[in-house]
Amino acid sequence: MAVLAALHTEQYGYTLRKIMVDHGIEIDEGTLYPLLRRLESQGLLTSKWREEQKRNKRFYKLTAGGKQILEQLLNEWRSMDSSINSILKEYGHATSRTVLAGR
Amino acid sequence: MQLLERYLQAVKFWLPKEQKEDIIAELSEDIRSQIDEREAALGRKLNEPEMESILKQRGRPILVANRYLPQEHLIGPVLFPIYRLVLKVVMLCYVAPWTVTWIALLIFNSGYAAKFVGHSWVEALGYLWASLWSTAFLAAAIVTLIFAILERVQLKNHFLEEWDPRKLPPVNNPNVISRFNSIVELAANLFFCVWWTAHVSSHVVFNQPNLRISLAPTWRYFFWGFLFIAFINIALAAVNLARPYWTARRATFRLVSDIAGSILFCWLLKSNLLVEIAGASISPAKAGQLTAAINLWMARMFPVAVIFGVVIAVVNIFRIVRVSAPQTHIPGERPAMA
Numbered sequence: 441m442a443v444l445a446a447l448h449t450e451q452y453g454y455t456l457r458k459i460m461v462d463h464g465i466e467i468d469e470g471t472l473y474p475l476l477r478r479l480e481s482q483g484l485l486t487s488k489w490r491e492e493q494k495r496n497k498r499f500y501k502l503t504a505g506g507k508q509i510l511e512q513l514l515n516e517w518r519s520m521d522s523s524i525n526s527i528l529k530e531y532g533h534a535t536s537r538t539v540l541a542g543r
Numbered sequence: 544m545q546l547l548e549r550y551l552q553a554v555k556f557w558l559p560k561e562q563k564e565d566i567i568a569e570l571s572e573d574i575r576s577q578i579d580e581r582e583a584a585l586g587r588k589l590n591e592p593e594m595e596s597i598l599k600q601r602g603r604p605i606l607v608a609n610r611y612l613p614q615e616h617l618i619g620p621v622l623f624p625i626y627r628l629v630l631k632v633v634m635l636c637y638v639a640p641w642t643v644t645w646i647a648l649l650i651f652n653s654g655y656a657a658k659f660v661g662h663s664w665v666e667a668l669g670y671l672w673a674s675l676w677s678t679a680f681l682a683a684a685i686v687t688l689i690f691a692i693l694e695r696v697q698l699k700n701h702f703l704e705e706w707d708p709r710k711l712p713p714v715n716n717p718n719v720i721s722r723f724n725s726i727v728e729l730a731a732n733l734f735f736c737v738w739w740t741a742h743v744s745s746h747v748v749f750n751q752p753n754l755r756i757s758l759a760p761t762w763r764y765f766f767w768g769f770l771f772i773a774f775i776n777i778a779l780a781a782v783n784l785a786r787p788y789w790t791a792r793r794a795t796f797r798l799v800s801d802i803a804g805s806i807l808f809c810w811l812l813k814s815n816l817l818v819e820i821a822g823a824s825i826s827p828a829k830a831g832q833l834t835a836a837i838n839l840w841m842a843r844m845f846p847v848a849v850i851f852g853v854v855i856a857v858v859n860i861f862r863i864v865r866v867s868a869p870q871t872h873i874p875g876e877r878p879a880m881a
Contacts, residue, residue, distance in 0.1 A: 453569060454576040469573055470602055473566075474610045489568075498569050 441517065443467075443475060444502060444510040447485060452497040476500055484509055546591065547574060550598050557608030566611055574601065618690045621703055626690040633682050638675065645671050651843055718789045718866055725784040732777045739770055746818075757819040765816075768807045775800045789866045798859035805852030812841045812848055 446459050453473055460467045479485045484506035487498050502510065551574075555567050577597060582589055589597075601607060618626050648655045649667075659667045697703055742748070744766060749756035779796055815838045820830045 452572075454573050469570075470607055470610045473569060473573070477566075477611070495572060495575065496568065497572055 441510065441513045443472070443479070444484065444506055444513070447500055447502045447506070450499045450501045452492075452499050454497075456500065479506070546594050546598065547571075547578075550574075550601075550604060553604035554608050557605050558611060562611065570607075574598075616694075617687070618694050619697075622690055622694050622697060626686070629690070630683060630686050633686055634679065637679060637682055641675055642671065647847070650846075717862075720783045720787045720789060722784055722787050725780045725787065728780040729777060729784065732773045732780065736770060736773050736777070739766070739773070753824065754822040755819065756817070757821075758816050759814065759818050761814055762816060765807060765811050769804070772800055772804045772807070789862060791863055791866050794859065794863045794866050798856065798863060801855050801859055802852070805848070805855060809845060809848045809852060812845045816841070 442460060442463070442465050443456070446456055451459065453469070453476065456476075457467060457469065457472055460472075476485065476487075480487055480500070484503060485500050486503050487500045489496050489498050491497075551567055551571055554570065555563050558566050574597065578589060578594070581593070581597070649659070650656070659670070746758045746760060746762040747755065748758055748762075775796070779793065779800065782793065817834050817837050820834050820837075821827075822830065825833070
Protein backbone atom coordinates (compact mmCIF):
# COMPACT_ATOMS: atom_id res chain seq x y z
CA MET A 441 0.00 0.00 0.00
CA ALA A 442 2.88 2.36 0.86
CA VAL A 443 4.58 1.52 -2.44
CA LEU A 444 1.38 2.18 -4.38
CA ALA A 445 0.86 5.46 -2.52
CA ALA A 446 4.42 6.63 -3.25
CA LEU A 447 4.03 5.86 -6.95
CA HIS A 448 1.37 8.50 -7.51
CA THR A 449 4.36 10.31 -8.96
CA GLU A 450 6.84 8.52 -11.20
CA GLN A 451 9.86 7.00 -9.38
CA TYR A 452 12.61 4.56 -10.13
CA GLY A 453 13.52 1.76 -7.72
CA TYR A 454 16.36 3.45 -5.89
CA THR A 455 14.51 6.71 -5.19
CA LEU A 456 11.37 4.81 -4.27
CA ARG A 457 13.28 2.84 -1.65
CA LYS A 458 14.73 6.07 -0.25
CA ILE A 459 11.24 7.55 0.04
CA MET A 460 10.14 4.46 1.97
CA VAL A 461 13.14 4.62 4.31
CA ASP A 462 12.71 8.39 4.83
CA HIS A 463 9.14 7.71 5.96
CA GLY A 464 10.16 4.97 8.37
CA ILE A 465 9.40 1.95 6.22
CA GLU A 466 12.51 -0.22 5.98
CA ILE A 467 12.28 -2.29 2.82
CA ASP A 468 15.27 -4.00 1.24
CA GLU A 469 15.89 -4.22 -2.48
CA GLY A 470 15.33 -7.96 -2.48
CA THR A 471 11.76 -7.35 -1.37
CA LEU A 472 11.05 -4.12 -3.25
CA TYR A 473 12.02 -5.11 -6.80
CA PRO A 474 10.17 -8.45 -6.91
CA LEU A 475 7.18 -6.62 -5.37
CA LEU A 476 7.27 -3.97 -8.10
CA ARG A 477 7.33 -6.72 -10.74
CA ARG A 478 4.37 -8.48 -9.17
CA LEU A 479 2.37 -5.24 -8.98
CA GLU A 480 3.23 -4.52 -12.60
CA SER A 481 2.18 -8.02 -13.69
CA GLN A 482 -1.13 -7.42 -11.88
CA GLY A 483 -1.63 -4.24 -13.90
CA LEU A 484 -1.39 -1.89 -10.91
CA LEU A 485 1.84 -0.29 -12.09
CA THR A 486 3.37 0.57 -15.40
CA SER A 487 7.08 0.91 -16.06
CA LYS A 488 9.39 2.26 -18.76
CA TRP A 489 13.14 2.51 -19.24
CA ARG A 490 14.43 6.05 -19.64
CA GLU A 491 17.85 7.64 -19.58
CA GLU A 492 18.54 9.96 -16.68
CA GLN A 493 21.92 11.28 -15.56
CA LYS A 494 23.57 9.30 -18.37
CA ARG A 495 22.16 6.02 -17.07
CA ASN A 496 19.21 3.89 -18.05
CA LYS A 497 16.67 3.69 -15.26
CA ARG A 498 13.35 1.96 -14.98
CA PHE A 499 10.57 4.33 -13.87
CA TYR A 500 7.38 3.06 -12.27
CA LYS A 501 4.01 4.78 -12.04
CA LEU A 502 0.57 3.91 -10.74
CA THR A 503 -2.03 2.94 -13.39
CA ALA A 504 -5.73 3.82 -13.24
CA GLY A 505 -6.41 0.30 -11.92
CA GLY A 506 -3.65 0.80 -9.36
CA LYS A 507 -5.27 4.04 -8.14
CA GLN A 508 -8.59 2.23 -7.72
CA ILE A 509 -7.00 -0.62 -5.75
CA LEU A 510 -5.07 1.86 -3.61
CA GLU A 511 -8.32 3.63 -2.77
CA GLN A 512 -9.91 0.31 -1.72
CA LEU A 513 -6.87 -0.62 0.36
CA LEU A 514 -6.91 2.79 2.07
CA ASN A 515 -10.59 2.39 2.94
CA GLU A 516 -9.90 -1.05 4.42
CA TRP A 517 -6.93 0.38 6.32
CA ARG A 518 -8.99 3.27 7.75
CA SER A 519 -11.80 0.92 8.72
CA MET A 520 -9.33 -1.46 10.42
CA ASP A 521 -7.66 1.46 12.19
CA SER A 522 -11.00 2.73 13.44
CA SER A 523 -11.99 -0.76 14.67
CA ILE A 524 -8.73 -1.25 16.55
CA ASN A 525 -9.00 2.22 18.04
CA SER A 526 -12.51 1.53 19.27
CA ILE A 527 -11.35 -1.77 20.86
CA LEU A 528 -8.42 0.02 22.51
CA LYS A 529 -10.72 2.76 23.72
CA GLU A 530 -13.12 0.28 25.29
CA TYR A 531 -10.65 -2.29 26.67
CA GLY A 532 -7.19 -0.75 26.48
CA HIS A 533 -8.08 2.77 27.74
CA ALA A 534 -5.98 4.34 24.95
CA THR A 535 -6.14 4.85 21.21
CA SER A 536 -3.55 3.43 18.84
CA ARG A 537 -2.23 6.95 18.43
CA THR A 538 -1.67 7.43 22.14
CA VAL A 539 -0.14 3.96 22.36
CA LEU A 540 2.19 4.76 19.49
CA ALA A 541 2.95 8.18 20.93
CA GLY A 542 3.98 6.57 24.21
CA ARG A 543 6.59 4.35 22.51
CA MET B 544 33.71 -2.72 -10.60
CA GLN B 545 34.85 -6.19 -11.58
CA LEU B 546 33.46 -7.48 -8.30
CA LEU B 547 30.07 -5.99 -9.20
CA GLU B 548 30.12 -7.67 -12.62
CA ARG B 549 30.95 -11.00 -11.00
CA TYR B 550 28.11 -10.52 -8.53
CA LEU B 551 25.62 -9.71 -11.27
CA GLN B 552 26.74 -12.70 -13.29
CA ALA B 553 26.22 -14.98 -10.28
CA VAL B 554 22.70 -13.60 -9.71
CA LYS B 555 21.91 -13.87 -13.43
CA PHE B 556 22.71 -17.59 -13.45
CA TRP B 557 19.69 -18.34 -11.18
CA LEU B 558 17.16 -16.05 -12.83
CA PRO B 559 14.36 -17.19 -15.16
CA LYS B 560 15.60 -17.10 -18.77
CA GLU B 561 13.01 -14.68 -20.17
CA GLN B 562 13.61 -12.08 -17.40
CA LYS B 563 17.39 -12.39 -16.94
CA GLU B 564 18.42 -9.27 -18.86
CA ASP B 565 15.65 -7.06 -17.55
CA ILE B 566 16.17 -7.95 -13.89
CA ILE B 567 19.96 -7.67 -14.13
CA ALA B 568 19.72 -4.25 -15.81
CA GLU B 569 17.52 -2.96 -12.99
CA LEU B 570 19.59 -4.59 -10.21
CA SER B 571 22.79 -3.24 -11.76
CA GLU B 572 21.31 0.25 -11.93
CA ASP B 573 20.18 0.05 -8.30
CA ILE B 574 23.60 -1.05 -7.01
CA ARG B 575 25.36 1.58 -9.13
CA SER B 576 23.06 4.28 -7.71
CA GLN B 577 24.00 3.14 -4.20
CA ILE B 578 27.70 3.18 -5.09
CA ASP B 579 27.38 6.67 -6.62
CA GLU B 580 25.72 7.95 -3.49
CA ARG B 581 28.40 6.46 -1.21
CA GLU B 582 31.17 7.86 -3.40
CA ALA B 583 29.55 11.31 -3.42
CA ALA B 584 29.35 11.24 0.37
CA LEU B 585 32.97 10.11 0.78
CA GLY B 586 34.31 12.34 -2.02
CA ARG B 587 36.32 9.45 -3.50
CA LYS B 588 36.00 6.11 -5.27
CA LEU B 589 35.04 3.13 -3.15
CA ASN B 590 37.82 0.70 -2.32
CA GLU B 591 37.46 -3.08 -2.55
CA PRO B 592 36.41 -3.76 1.09
CA GLU B 593 33.70 -1.06 0.85
CA MET B 594 32.48 -2.59 -2.39
CA GLU B 595 32.45 -6.03 -0.77
CA SER B 596 30.43 -4.63 2.12
CA ILE B 597 27.75 -3.26 -0.25
CA LEU B 598 27.46 -6.59 -2.07
CA LYS B 599 27.42 -8.55 1.16
CA GLN B 600 24.59 -6.40 2.41
CA ARG B 601 22.64 -7.20 -0.80
CA GLY B 602 22.82 -10.92 0.00
CA ARG B 603 24.05 -14.17 -1.50
CA PRO B 604 23.37 -14.24 -5.27
CA ILE B 605 21.13 -17.32 -5.16
CA LEU B 606 18.98 -15.76 -2.42
CA VAL B 607 18.68 -12.48 -4.33
CA ALA B 608 17.65 -14.37 -7.49
CA ASN B 609 15.29 -16.57 -5.51
CA ARG B 610 13.09 -13.57 -4.62
CA TYR B 611 12.32 -13.06 -8.29
CA LEU B 612 11.30 -16.70 -8.82
CA PRO B 613 7.78 -18.00 -8.29
CA GLN B 614 7.29 -19.64 -4.88
CA GLU B 615 7.50 -23.40 -5.45
CA HIS B 616 7.28 -26.37 -3.15
CA LEU B 617 7.12 -30.11 -3.53
CA ILE B 618 4.48 -30.49 -0.82
CA GLY B 619 2.71 -27.32 0.29
CA PRO B 620 1.61 -26.21 3.76
CA VAL B 621 -1.92 -27.55 3.25
CA LEU B 622 -0.87 -31.16 2.63
CA PHE B 623 2.31 -31.17 4.69
CA PRO B 624 0.75 -32.10 8.08
CA ILE B 625 -1.05 -35.06 6.42
CA TYR B 626 2.16 -36.05 4.63
CA ARG B 627 4.10 -36.00 7.88
CA LEU B 628 1.45 -38.11 9.64
CA VAL B 629 1.34 -40.69 6.80
CA LEU B 630 5.13 -40.86 6.74
CA LYS B 631 5.22 -41.49 10.50
CA VAL B 632 2.57 -44.22 10.24
CA VAL B 633 4.32 -45.90 7.29
CA MET B 634 7.67 -45.81 9.08
CA LEU B 635 6.14 -47.12 12.30
CA CYS B 636 4.26 -49.90 10.47
CA TYR B 637 7.43 -50.91 8.68
CA VAL B 638 10.28 -50.28 11.12
CA ALA B 639 8.57 -51.50 14.30
CA PRO B 640 7.41 -54.94 13.00
CA TRP B 641 10.71 -55.42 11.21
CA THR B 642 12.70 -54.72 14.37
CA VAL B 643 10.46 -57.01 16.46
CA THR B 644 10.84 -59.80 13.84
CA TRP B 645 14.60 -59.31 13.84
CA ILE B 646 14.82 -59.49 17.64
CA ALA B 647 12.58 -62.59 17.62
CA LEU B 648 14.86 -64.20 15.01
CA LEU B 649 17.88 -63.41 17.18
CA ILE B 650 16.27 -64.97 20.24
CA PHE B 651 14.57 -67.99 18.74
CA ASN B 652 16.52 -68.87 15.61
CA SER B 653 19.88 -70.21 16.69
CA GLY B 654 21.10 -70.39 13.07
CA TYR B 655 20.38 -66.70 12.53
CA ALA B 656 21.80 -65.68 15.91
CA ALA B 657 25.02 -67.60 15.16
CA LYS B 658 25.84 -64.93 12.53
CA PHE B 659 26.35 -62.41 15.31
CA VAL B 660 28.44 -64.52 17.67
CA GLY B 661 31.61 -62.59 18.45
CA HIS B 662 30.13 -59.30 17.21
CA SER B 663 29.20 -56.36 19.41
CA TRP B 664 25.61 -55.18 19.68
CA VAL B 665 26.56 -52.06 17.71
CA GLU B 666 27.60 -54.27 14.78
CA ALA B 667 24.39 -56.24 15.11
CA LEU B 668 22.38 -53.00 15.00
CA GLY B 669 24.40 -51.93 11.95
CA TYR B 670 23.39 -55.17 10.25
CA LEU B 671 19.74 -54.48 11.10
CA TRP B 672 20.00 -50.94 9.71
CA ALA B 673 21.69 -52.17 6.50
CA SER B 674 18.81 -54.51 5.78
CA LEU B 675 16.22 -51.96 6.89
CA TRP B 676 17.14 -48.66 5.29
CA SER B 677 16.74 -49.45 1.58
CA THR B 678 13.10 -50.49 1.95
CA ALA B 679 12.41 -47.69 4.44
CA PHE B 680 13.94 -45.21 1.98
CA LEU B 681 11.84 -46.64 -0.87
CA ALA B 682 8.65 -46.45 1.25
CA ALA B 683 9.41 -42.80 2.14
CA ALA B 684 10.13 -41.99 -1.52
CA ILE B 685 6.84 -43.54 -2.66
CA VAL B 686 4.85 -41.61 -0.02
CA THR B 687 6.64 -38.38 -1.01
CA LEU B 688 5.93 -38.99 -4.70
CA ILE B 689 2.23 -39.65 -4.06
CA PHE B 690 1.94 -36.45 -1.99
CA ALA B 691 3.83 -34.42 -4.60
CA ILE B 692 1.26 -35.58 -7.19
CA LEU B 693 -1.61 -34.84 -4.77
CA GLU B 694 -0.16 -31.34 -4.26
CA ARG B 695 -0.32 -30.67 -8.01
CA VAL B 696 -3.89 -32.01 -8.19
CA GLN B 697 -4.88 -29.94 -5.12
CA LEU B 698 -3.46 -26.77 -6.70
CA LYS B 699 -5.64 -27.36 -9.77
CA ASN B 700 -8.84 -28.76 -8.24
CA HIS B 701 -8.71 -27.41 -4.65
CA PHE B 702 -10.28 -30.70 -3.58
CA LEU B 703 -9.39 -30.10 0.08
CA GLU B 704 -11.62 -27.04 0.13
CA GLU B 705 -14.68 -29.25 -0.47
CA TRP B 706 -15.73 -30.67 2.87
CA ASP B 707 -18.81 -31.53 4.86
CA PRO B 708 -18.98 -30.73 8.60
CA ARG B 709 -21.39 -33.67 9.06
CA LYS B 710 -18.64 -36.07 8.03
CA LEU B 711 -16.37 -35.01 10.89
CA PRO B 712 -15.55 -37.91 13.26
CA PRO B 713 -17.51 -38.06 16.53
CA VAL B 714 -15.98 -36.54 19.65
CA ASN B 715 -13.36 -38.97 20.87
CA ASN B 716 -14.20 -40.34 24.29
CA PRO B 717 -11.99 -43.30 25.23
CA ASN B 718 -14.47 -44.37 27.89
CA VAL B 719 -17.16 -45.06 25.30
CA ILE B 720 -17.19 -48.66 24.04
CA SER B 721 -17.93 -49.16 20.37
CA ARG B 722 -21.11 -51.28 19.97
CA PHE B 723 -19.60 -52.82 16.87
CA ASN B 724 -16.62 -54.03 18.93
CA SER B 725 -18.96 -55.49 21.55
CA ILE B 726 -20.95 -57.35 18.87
CA VAL B 727 -17.75 -58.73 17.32
CA GLU B 728 -16.48 -59.79 20.75
CA LEU B 729 -19.78 -61.45 21.59
CA ALA B 730 -19.93 -63.33 18.26
CA ALA B 731 -16.27 -64.39 18.42
CA ASN B 732 -16.59 -65.73 21.98
CA LEU B 733 -19.84 -67.57 21.18
CA PHE B 734 -18.23 -69.13 18.14
CA PHE B 735 -15.18 -70.05 20.25
CA CYS B 736 -17.34 -71.74 22.91
CA VAL B 737 -19.23 -73.81 20.33
CA TRP B 738 -16.04 -74.83 18.50
CA TRP B 739 -14.15 -75.47 21.77
CA THR B 740 -16.78 -77.76 23.29
CA ALA B 741 -17.43 -79.56 20.01
CA HIS B 742 -13.85 -80.27 19.01
CA VAL B 743 -11.40 -80.13 21.90
CA SER B 744 -13.34 -81.26 24.93
CA SER B 745 -11.39 -84.53 25.06
CA HIS B 746 -7.62 -84.75 25.52
CA VAL B 747 -7.55 -86.58 22.14
CA VAL B 748 -8.09 -83.45 20.12
CA PHE B 749 -7.78 -85.04 16.69
CA ASN B 750 -8.71 -88.62 16.03
CA GLN B 751 -8.82 -89.66 12.41
CA PRO B 752 -7.70 -92.99 10.88
CA ASN B 753 -4.57 -91.39 9.39
CA LEU B 754 -3.77 -88.92 12.18
CA ARG B 755 -4.20 -88.87 15.96
CA ILE B 756 -3.16 -86.02 18.23
CA SER B 757 -3.31 -86.53 21.99
CA LEU B 758 -2.70 -84.02 24.77
CA ALA B 759 -1.65 -84.52 28.37
CA PRO B 760 -4.38 -85.15 31.01
CA THR B 761 -3.74 -81.60 32.31
CA TRP B 762 -5.56 -80.44 29.20
CA ARG B 763 -8.85 -80.58 31.12
CA TYR B 764 -7.72 -77.65 33.26
CA PHE B 765 -7.04 -75.60 30.16
CA PHE B 766 -10.24 -76.72 28.51
CA TRP B 767 -12.41 -75.63 31.43
CA GLY B 768 -10.28 -72.59 32.19
CA PHE B 769 -10.50 -71.10 28.68
CA LEU B 770 -14.19 -71.97 28.46
CA PHE B 771 -14.85 -70.19 31.76
CA ILE B 772 -12.94 -67.10 30.57
CA ALA B 773 -14.92 -67.13 27.31
CA PHE B 774 -18.18 -67.15 29.33
CA ILE B 775 -16.96 -64.16 31.36
CA ASN B 776 -16.07 -62.37 28.13
CA ILE B 777 -19.52 -63.12 26.67
CA ALA B 778 -21.19 -61.70 29.78
CA LEU B 779 -18.93 -58.63 29.71
CA ALA B 780 -19.51 -58.02 25.98
CA ALA B 781 -23.29 -58.34 26.49
CA VAL B 782 -23.23 -55.77 29.31
CA ASN B 783 -20.95 -53.51 27.26
CA LEU B 784 -23.38 -53.74 24.36
CA ALA B 785 -26.26 -52.64 26.56
CA ARG B 786 -24.26 -49.98 28.40
CA PRO B 787 -21.54 -48.85 26.01
CA TYR B 788 -19.23 -46.99 28.38
CA TRP B 789 -16.52 -48.25 30.70
CA THR B 790 -17.05 -48.29 34.43
CA ALA B 791 -14.33 -48.97 37.00
CA ARG B 792 -16.07 -52.25 37.95
CA ARG B 793 -16.30 -53.56 34.40
CA ALA B 794 -12.77 -52.43 33.60
CA THR B 795 -11.60 -54.40 36.68
CA PHE B 796 -13.52 -57.48 35.50
CA ARG B 797 -11.82 -57.15 32.12
CA LEU B 798 -8.42 -56.89 33.83
CA VAL B 799 -9.05 -60.01 35.91
CA SER B 800 -10.34 -61.95 32.89
CA ASP B 801 -7.36 -60.92 30.74
CA ILE B 802 -4.80 -61.71 33.47
CA ALA B 803 -6.43 -65.12 34.01
CA GLY B 804 -6.34 -65.80 30.24
CA SER B 805 -2.68 -64.75 30.04
CA ILE B 806 -1.63 -66.90 33.01
CA LEU B 807 -3.49 -69.88 31.60
CA PHE B 808 -1.91 -69.42 28.19
CA CYS B 809 1.61 -69.02 29.65
CA TRP B 810 1.11 -72.17 31.74
CA LEU B 811 -0.13 -74.01 28.63
CA LEU B 812 3.06 -73.11 26.75
CA LYS B 813 5.28 -74.51 29.52
CA SER B 814 3.29 -77.67 30.28
CA ASN B 815 4.58 -80.03 27.52
CA LEU B 816 0.98 -80.50 26.57
CA LEU B 817 1.44 -82.48 23.38
CA VAL B 818 1.82 -86.15 24.27
CA GLU B 819 1.41 -88.00 21.03
CA ILE B 820 1.23 -87.52 17.31
CA ALA B 821 0.52 -90.72 15.49
CA GLY B 822 -0.20 -91.18 11.83
CA ALA B 823 -0.16 -93.84 9.16
CA SER B 824 2.45 -91.95 7.15
CA ILE B 825 4.65 -90.92 10.14
CA SER B 826 7.11 -93.32 11.74
CA PRO B 827 6.98 -93.49 15.56
CA ALA B 828 10.50 -92.06 15.77
CA LYS B 829 9.61 -89.13 13.52
CA ALA B 830 6.36 -88.55 15.45
CA GLY B 831 8.35 -88.49 18.70
CA GLN B 832 10.74 -85.93 17.28
CA LEU B 833 7.87 -83.82 16.01
CA THR B 834 6.11 -83.93 19.39
CA ALA B 835 9.27 -82.90 21.20
CA ALA B 836 9.94 -80.09 18.69
CA ILE B 837 6.41 -78.65 19.04
CA ASN B 838 6.60 -78.77 22.86
CA LEU B 839 10.03 -77.11 22.70
CA TRP B 840 8.79 -74.32 20.44
CA MET B 841 5.77 -73.74 22.65
CA ALA B 842 8.08 -73.44 25.67
CA ARG B 843 10.28 -70.98 23.78
CA MET B 844 7.28 -68.80 23.06
CA PHE B 845 6.77 -68.40 26.82
CA PRO B 846 8.72 -65.09 27.20
CA VAL B 847 6.81 -63.53 24.30
CA ALA B 848 3.51 -64.61 25.86
CA VAL B 849 4.59 -63.11 29.19
CA ILE B 850 5.45 -59.80 27.48
CA PHE B 851 2.06 -59.73 25.73
CA GLY B 852 0.34 -60.57 29.00
CA VAL B 853 2.10 -57.71 30.80
CA VAL B 854 1.24 -55.26 28.00
CA ILE B 855 -2.43 -56.32 28.12
CA ALA B 856 -2.48 -55.93 31.92
CA VAL B 857 -0.89 -52.45 31.70
CA VAL B 858 -3.48 -51.34 29.12
CA ASN B 859 -6.25 -52.60 31.40
CA ILE B 860 -4.78 -50.87 34.46
CA PHE B 861 -4.48 -47.65 32.49
CA ARG B 862 -8.17 -47.97 31.55
CA ILE B 863 -9.17 -48.41 35.21
CA VAL B 864 -7.14 -45.32 36.19
CA ARG B 865 -8.68 -43.31 33.34
CA VAL B 866 -12.22 -44.35 34.21
CA SER B 867 -11.67 -43.62 37.91
CA ALA B 868 -10.26 -40.13 37.23
CA PRO B 869 -12.70 -37.18 37.36
CA GLN B 870 -14.31 -36.77 33.94
CA THR B 871 -15.12 -33.72 31.88
CA HIS B 872 -18.70 -34.32 30.83
CA ILE B 873 -19.27 -34.31 27.09
CA PRO B 874 -22.77 -33.11 26.19
CA GLY B 875 -24.98 -35.87 24.80
CA GLU B 876 -22.93 -38.68 26.31
CA ARG B 877 -23.34 -40.63 29.51
CA PRO B 878 -20.49 -40.08 31.92
CA ALA B 879 -18.45 -43.05 33.11
CA MET B 880 -19.75 -44.33 36.45
CA ALA B 881 -17.96 -46.28 39.10
